[in-house]
Amino acid sequence: MKQKLLITLFSFGLLIGCKTQVTQTESSKITTINTNIPVREHSIQAILWQQQSAEYRALTYQAFNLARLQLDNILNAKNEFDKPIAIVTDIDETILDNSPYSGKQVELDEEYTSSRWKEWVTLKNAKAIPGAVDFFQYAKSKGVEVFYISNRKTLQKKETIANLIKVGFPFADQSHVFLKDATSGKLDRRLEVMKSHNIVMFLGDNLSDFSIVFEKSTTEIRNKNADSLRLDFGKKFIVLPNPLYGDWETNGVYEGNYKWSTFQKDSIRRKKITSY
Ligand SMILES: [Mg+2]
Incomplete structure (x- = not known):
């Protein structure tokens, strides 16, 4: 499958930066392929869904309602814990909405750049995901601590904490926010929290x-692992919807290769869609 995909891409040639490309069809006719694809065209529908649809909000409320129910179950079970209990949460697209950053990418016809992302984070204007603040304030009221483990860079810790405080999240301080230093893997940071909680x-x-098990995995392995951990979702693991970006795209759809051209990415996306 991968080989077939590569052959297809190769047959289109190396089209980096091209607006139009002349290629040959099997019948040797010369055909012009339009490669003038805005780089974030494919994400417009996902941005609209996140920003406009009541269904998106309903899903995030559903996630946090479920989280509250599970927390109540844990608190009522009277389990003996040897350490204080805590909740660990991601930040971006879990509790903070960065869809205006994606909107800016569309407006400027621009791929991800660390400088543009830094510009957005520095503004500290990300809104809370619907339902998130209420849930974490509820956890705090029950004596449960919250730790934030995010792959925002440690250099952006000050702005990140300020944004979390601005929208009302509890425990938004130096000792509860763990950002990315060297590695994007979150295991070491989870283990750090587990030392005390x-x-x-x-x-x-x-x-x-x-x-x-989900780190740097292919689509097939990610889906297999999701199936095998099915009983944890909605229970120990509360999942928020993010159609804009994630490992499903970078490691899944694009197979961990960050160097595909816009045209190649468009071809890959089309190639991987299931039809009948
Ligand atoms: Mg996230």
């Missing part, structure tokens, strides 16, 4: 927010 719940939009 029993983690009873994880919240995230990306499955590597929950377990190492």
Whole structure:
């Protein structure tokens, strides 16, 4: 399958930066392929869904309602914990909405750049995902601590904490916010929290927010692992919807290769769609 895909892409040639490309069809006719594809065209529908649809909000409320129910179950079970209990949550697209950053990418016809992302984070204007603040304030009222483990860079810790405080999240301070230093894997940071707390719940939009088995995995392996962990979702793992980006796209659809051209990515996306 992968080989077939590569052959297809190769047959189109290396089209980096091209607006139109002349290619040959099997019948040797010369055909012009339009490669003038805005780089974020494919994400417009996902941005609209996140920003406009009541269904998106309903799903996030559903996730946090479920989280509250599970937390109540844990608290009522009177389990003996040897350490204080805590919840671990991701930040982006789990509790903060960065869809205006994606909107800016469309407006500027621009792929992800760390400088544009930094510009957005520095504004500290991300709104809370619907239902998130109420849930974490509820956890705090029950004596449960919250730790934020995010792959925002440590250099952006000050702005990140300020944004979390601005929209009302509890425990938004130096000792509860763990950002990315060297590695994007979150296991070491989870283990750090576990030294002092029993983690009873994880919240995230990306499955590597929950377990190492989802890190740098193919679509097939990610889906297999999701199936085998099916009983944990909605229980120990609370998942938020994110159609905009994530490992499902970078490691899944694009197979971990960050160097595909816009045209190649468009071809890959089309190639991987299931039809009948
Ligand atoms: Mg996230």
